[in-house]
Amino acid sequence: MEALVLDLTVTAAKETALLELSKKRESFPELAPYLWHSFGTMAALLQEIVSIYPMLQPPSLTAHASNRVCNALALLQCVASHPETRSLFLQAHIPLFLYPFLNTISKTRPFEYLRLTSLGVIGALVKVDDTEVINFLLSTEIIPLCLRTMETGSELSKTVATFIVQKILLDNVGLNYICATAERFFAVGAVLSSMVTGLAEQPSVRLLKHIIRCYLRLSDNPRAREALRQCLPDLLRNPQFTACLKDDITTRRWLAQLLVNVGHLQEAAALGTDVVGPTPPLQQA
């Protein structure tokens, strides 16, 4: 593996090394610190990222170039996931170099794949509950970028973007940030609501699950809870729409709790879970 890491900084050997290392990345638990601490490897990976910027607009990213950069992103994801390198990765602000990818709108496969893999890096960061990560992300424009993907992405991209927003909301700092102004709350609320509408046409249980978790978490904030009494999509109270959750007790319980929190007790009871009262709202910081 050392030889492959060294090859990342040798122009002629780089492409093969990217492919081989991204394939085998999970069998080397120390790969992340090797990538970070060896000479020039992170610099070489960043070169891979910025080298495809010119193909973003007008959209001209080929499958080949997309593959190659996604292999580099997979290695960055490895660095983002590892407890010994995560902080260093944030300290160097490397996630910001992926934001231009999330800003693209082309629906072609190379672009979908690029966005999905980039979201995967951010997803790896939020997967561990770490306020440092949330603070970092909130200091950047990740929320509007996630909202954009949630509006326009493929089902899988939407799911990962919603997962990222969910993890930001689950942190108190993130919840307070999003509920700090009406504008922010309604920006998130409007996108969640339009996704629910979209699910009526194209159902996806896994996406619905994350949307419900986001709403439930928003309802922990007193002002957001008030607002949700008015703007929670009616579909979430429609037994036909939520019938797809019949085998998913956790999500059904989240939904019932959400409905209780915003005052729809009958519909909550109809979900057949054992929720009795609203969860106490969080004190605002």
Add this chain to the structure above:
Amino acid sequence: PSKSDAAAAAAAADGKPAPPAPGPMIDPNIIANLHNYITINPQLAIVGERLQLKRLVPMAVDRAIVEIISPVVDRSVTIACMTTQELVLKDHAMEPEGEALRKSAHLMVTGLAQSLALVTAKEPLRIAVANNLRALLTNQLDANMLEQVVAMLVADNLDLCCQVIEKAAGERAQREIDERLGGAYAARARAKAAGQQFVDGALMQGRFPGALPEALRPRPGQLTAQQQRVYEDFAHIPRTAAAAQQSAGQPRPPGSTGQPEGSEGGSIGPPGSRQQPGSGDAEQAAVAVAGGGGGLAPP
């Protein structure tokens, strides 16, 4: 405007703290001599005379650049400097020559700041140049003709605008990285004056880099030619799609790449992944995309 635009505006309004940096310093000669660099297609010669394009196009280009340059250069330079500072200090922890550190830092910060500035500014510039041209030329042409003339002028002059902004970003990034690394340059000079071997102790304290295998472990002393080349590559980052295509290399034969080109159901998976995210649980998909290794923490 879409909802995420509102969110973007909200984030921009109070999100990132603006760095306390001076405004972008553009080479005064480029802006002052814009008219020398402007391209006006010969097809427009006749109409161009009547419309005073030689006077109006530099005006539109100048206004567009002024509208766009400041936030783009600020943001690109700040990000490029933060990244460069962390990575060059790490890679040069045992490099005794301040000048070698400075050279690497300049190469990297310039490449990164220019790339970020270009990718951020290109579309806003295209729109701003077009809008300014329309504002200056409206009433002088019928709508259809106006759009044709504007499109032609934008296509011919967009790259000039981009170059101005890239140049400003690169120049300011170099000044700013020197400020940030002033202490690191001085520490190397002090060690040299005292006849000591320089090592950045703060970067050598953890388990790594000491725990790296021999082949990857940093060695005391100056960078090798191969190591210098990694940083020199920052001077050759492609800035056009064609150059980017070339730098990505030739496609390999089918089946040898990571992209699941022929995977069932057209689902998209992470590179090198054996397991495609299927119709299963959302968390599985997120985990698969987020790189596996442990489940999600229960909410």
